[in-house]
Amino acid sequence: MKAGEEDAARSETEQPDGHSRRNPHDSGDSRIERNLRIERILVALDVSEHGRAALAAAAELASRLQAKLSVLHVEDADLLKLAALPFAREIDARAAARRLETASMERALKAGARRAAQTFEHAAASWRVSASFRIVRGRVTQELLAAAQSADLVFVGRAGAACSRRSPLGRTARSLLGSNSPAVAVFSDRHALERPIATVFDGSEGSRRALELAIALAGEDHHSLLVAIPHSPGTSSVRLEALAQTATQMAAPAAIRPRCVALSPASVERLPEWLHEQGCRGLVVDRGAALFARRPLAATVEAFDCPVIVVR
């Protein structure tokens, strides 16, 4: 596979000494940064409206986490393969069929890449994060997974880039959630990262990391963070209180007083709906949380129509 890498475009906000400018709204808790190590966020950019929305959301997240943003545009090699087939046809929005050809597909991919670069340059001008842009050619999911290895968080759209814009959960998102990839942020073009943010905290290491990220994203608003503490019939109230106490203590340095709520097994079954009922507009959750044994992670993410960040 030929990787058509181009010189990365740098955001104007990147400083000459290589350090990024600090976001004045950030909590400034260096401990969180250090523990989470979310310093590089990767986002795939296609030429669709959805792609532009994802880019904007990723930039906002990077800004909040003071992370660097890597923007990747993948020229879909499957399309070239398809165009090489003699019987390949394209059906456009007017239901008209058109013969696909390699040469015209090449031109279309180049034009798409150019537009993506323009979109990035145009958007990056208003950011206050360090950002780079790269173009590769290959299969979208695989290239993203490959690029994800060098990122701390992969930003992915809810709908797959290769298929319809609003399929319930795209192939790429599913692949990333199911792979050994780092943290994954699943966004839709309708919702930016808003508060209150929920997280599920059961005391495990993974849930602790999720809570740390949630605290970082929640900002200084006392009502911006909801900590759901799962409990089973055997869990003692002391244990629940201890977990709540822990969460509160973790949030204290960021001057946040989280709302801690017990999460019953029944609520776990219907976690997306429960989160909606609690008024949550985002979720940060550990990929290995025990609750996903009852309801698969992908299904939960698919059902919760708000941004979800899955850490590991």
Add this chain to the structure above:
Amino acid sequence: MSSTSPTSSLPSPPRALDVSALARRCDPSRLGFTTSAELEPLTEVIGQARAVEALRFSARIGAGVDGFNLFVMGPSGIGKRTTILRLLGDEAAKLPAPPAWCYVHNFDAAHQPRAICLPPGLAVELQRDMRVLIDELRAAIPAALESQEFQNRVGEIQEELKERQETALTALAAEAETQGLRLLRTPGGFAFAPVTNGEVITPEQFNQLPEDEKKRIQDALESAQEKLADLMRRVIGWAKEGRDRVKEAGRTLLQSAVGSLVDDLRRKYADHAKILAHFDAVAKDILEHPEDFRRDGDTPPTPFEMPMPSAKQALARYQINVVVDAGTGAGAPVVYEEHPTLANVVGHTDYESRFGALTTDFTQIKGGALHRANGGFLVLDARKLLMQPFVWEALKRAIHSREARIESVAQMLSIISTVAPEPEPIPLSVKVVLVGDRTLYYLLHELDPDFRQLFKVPADFDDCVARSDQSEVLYARLVATMAKSLQLRAFDAAAVARVIDRAGRMADDSLKLSAHMGAMVDLVREADDQAAQRGATVVAVADVEGAIEARRRRSGRIRELILEQVSRGTVLIDTAGAVVGQVNGLSVLAFGEEMLGQPSRITATARIGSGDVIDIEREVRLGGPTHSKGVLILSNFLAQRYAGHKPLALSASLVFEQSYGRIDGDSASLGELCALLSALSEAPISQARAVTGSVNQRGQVQAIGGVNEKIEGFFDVCKQRGLDGSHGVVIPVSNVEHLMLRDDVVDAARAGRFSVWAVTSVDEAITLLTDIEAGEVGADGLYPAASINGRVQARLDELFERRRALSKPDADRSSAPQAAPAPAEPAPPGTLPEPERGNGAAAMIAAPAADAHAAPAAVASARISNDTEAFPPNLVPRIDRA
């Protein structure tokens, strides 16, 4: 030609006219006031009963009756327009106010705006109500469309459609997966790709597949593509359905808001079905196009950045274009259109230039004078109207069809190729009043058949009004009204009397007063100026006389030039002594509004000949037909009186000496005859006297025009040389009533230094001019030998004998009697060449009695034609002699 003294005996010639006959003067003491300030303003029209009756008849008969429109004719300046506007105003006030008309958008055919009729005053109110309605909707509709409720509903619809699309695509993708196909998003849409081991198959891999597998894949692909195409078609349908549902949701949402506002108006205009129908159309259109009620600045993007019409422009179709609404209580309209162009009379449509293209709509329709006058009277100046292209025909069409249809020249000539509105014609009920001079009336009547059908009522304004004690009082009130309306000083009774005298002089008739109000207003104004110059508070007789004299001075250049030429001998005019064959004739020159009398020397010669009286003016084509006619008449008179039984063996010639321009009229025929009789009788004519008058074949003297100017012209020449009592003018008796001479002439007559004689026959005239009795014919057919007639008869006999003696050898030589026609046979012994005499076309045209004062007011310009060629004969009304 020899010059001798007049003979001593004077056989009872007509006596000079009494001073009282020379001019009629208004007696101030009989007017019954001291100054005009005491008089009531005059509201009625003086002496125009005929015209007023016609006007009232036309107004009374109503606009519903075909063709009873009015043509008001008469010379300019007599106050026709002022009079008819006042009279029509009185008539119109009795009529109900006409309905109002407005144009509204036709939602079914935008280029055919609808006309709606409403009670007076209601159109303007409707216009205001619609403006308020649209303003309210401009606030209410965007607010409703931006409401959370509506946005949620729209979002719901869109979400539903998206989900439907996603579900269908996902299902199709899943179905394709089972066939080893993957749905890919391509730059231009979607495509299916065959996959193997999770990878899109390459051409090489495909070629290595077994044929069965290849066919299976291709069949599956075709099937999937068909399904995808079918889905995309359904998606298009869903998108349309979504738009329709959003629109329907908007319509449902706005229905109540629009409905309640429109219902308020509907109740108000419940009695007007057309308005209610328009409201229905408006409400429907608003619900169809709520996007037009966007806020200012919310302009949607357009291709090529073409600017969209603003919200206000987009809503213009809901406006009410009031074409005419004069309101209530004003009666019927009386409209005078000062500038009767096609656009001003029938209305027009304005255009607006947008990006080089001319655009318009029903709001740009502008009504014309016809619309404004509908239900009342439209007054137009005929001359101005006829000078404007297309408007005469358009006006006739409107009257004939009884419809006010807005037409544009550009459309008629296809100058503009853009789509223009075709407004629904408005029913027309208007009385059209044309104002013009008589020539125009006769021309239109003769040349335009439609005119006779459409303008059946002529209102003929007289040039003059009859002069009586009563009319003098009315005239005095007229002067008072002028002074008041013009905010001038009051006139004392003597000044008013002098103005009346001036009106009499302008009428050239002691029994008439001029109806030329424009000239009278000028005189009154100028007299006021004279009073102002001397610091008086009341206008006195001296001011009026000063104004008349000032005007005479202003236009006196030519008069002074003539007098100078006579005094220096450049123009030869004798005013003393007596000369054979020479008489002072009188002519009138017209310069603009001024008329000037001028003496002219007429000479005659006589010798042996064959009965020719040569009119030298005619020979050199300087004489007009009327003048030639006069000469022919006097020739026949000679032949009839003196050569009844034998040929006239005379060759005579007549000439206006030192005349270098065209002359016309027969007023010199008496003078010419006298000169000829003098030449034949060798009786010298007194040069202290001048003569004017026309003669008929029986020697009777007939009236002529311009008698006052002629007398004054000769008086001025004599006065310059010194009046000694011998000077005077011979005029026809029938002109005595027209005498309105200047004061200085009257004063000279009163002092016995100047005389005016009135004669009935050529005999009286020649007696006065030669101081020799004319002589009466005896039983033997002979005149007394010493009389003029006797001397003429003797001379003609002598000439006849001589001619006979001269012609005898010729007769002897020729045995054929028919070779030389008898001299008496060729009828008139005139000089007209044969072809001209037989000109039948000329017989069809007869100038009005130019010189005859029998109908002095018939055509004002006829007087001008007296001795000058004033207008071509083809502008004279045709009179069939049959």
